[in-house]
Amino acid sequence: MLEDLHNPFLPLDERTPATPLWEAKRELAQAVRDYTEALMTSAATPKQMADMSQWLREATAQLEQSPRIYGRNGYTEAGEGTFGEVFQEVGPLCGHSNPIAPPLEMWAEGDTAYARVNMGWRYEGPPGCVHGGFVAALFDEFLGMAQFMGGHPGMTGTLSIKYRRPTPLNVPLELSAWIERSEGRKTFVKGKLEANGVVTAECEGIFIRPTQPVTELRDAVMKEQPEG
Ligand SMILES: CCCCCCCC(=O)SCCNC(=O)CCNC(=O)[C@H](O)C(C)(C)COP(=O)(O)OP(=O)(O)OC[C@H]1O[C@@H](n2cnc3c(N)ncnc32)[C@H](O)[C@@H]1OP(=O)(O)O
Incomplete structure (x- = not known):
């Protein structure tokens, strides 16, 4: 029943991304993490903030227009890894490709x-x-x-x-x-x-x-x- 779940205790250097999608997403997720962490302490001017909001909305629109996959099951069905491999990417606390994960x-x-x-x-x-x-x-x-x-x-x-x-x-x-x-x-x-x-x-x-x-x-x- 749970055989396919990712072994969370593999050595960290063996937890490589299962597909190129995750390799790219990990990098983007880390950039978003860094961005949101900087946002929390930034005292940039209102104009700088407004410019960044505009720039971010445009970046978001690009993602929204890209092909979309929803949820863990969606990623496995799309061939982006086993249930376990997908979990190590999307988990909200440990997911490498999930920017809300610390990780x-x-x-x-x-x-x-x-x-x-x-x-x-x-x-x-x-x-x-x-x-x-x-x-x-x-x-x-x-x-x-x-x-x-x-x-x-x-x-x-x-x-x-x-x-x-x-x-x-x-x-x-x-x-x-x-x-x-x-x-x-x-x-x-x-x-x-x-x-x-x-x-x-x-x-x-x-x-x-x-x-x-x-x-x-x-x-x-x-x-x-x-x-x-
Ligand atoms: C699978 C790997 C995922 C790992 C990720 C874990 C982290 C998560 O965030 S999980 C998400 C948060 N949790 C949930 O959403 C769970 C929601 N709850 C449920 O789905 C169900 O209530 C569930 C599965 C926990 C239990 O349901 P069910 O199988 O019907 O239990 P049931 O048959 O009534 O009881 C079985 C036994 O558990 C006990 N039990 C049931 N519910 C609870 C509970 N909430 N707390 C403590 N004991 C309980 C019963 O007393 C019974 O004990 P005994 O056999 O000694 O009489």
């Missing part, structure tokens, strides 16, 4: 999964600190991947977070996670987030292995939506 880098050593990320000004909640919702998002993605080590990955059922200290922006954040136990379709995972050697947040997640293939999720969800 989060993950690897495994023994029974523990690790991740590293640096959250810039785009993610500010309390002054100088990472917004709590983004801390939760990092845990959701990271614990979601850590449960793969158990071999029975599922969807997030419950995520409980203890915010112990404010999490600073613009420093390397270190995450670690491990599987506590599995019961039937449920996998219990724990994790922590550290900045400068201080634990700023802890998380417990319960992941539930779905009864249907995750690749069929889109069609199942669409069927559940009311007409209209």
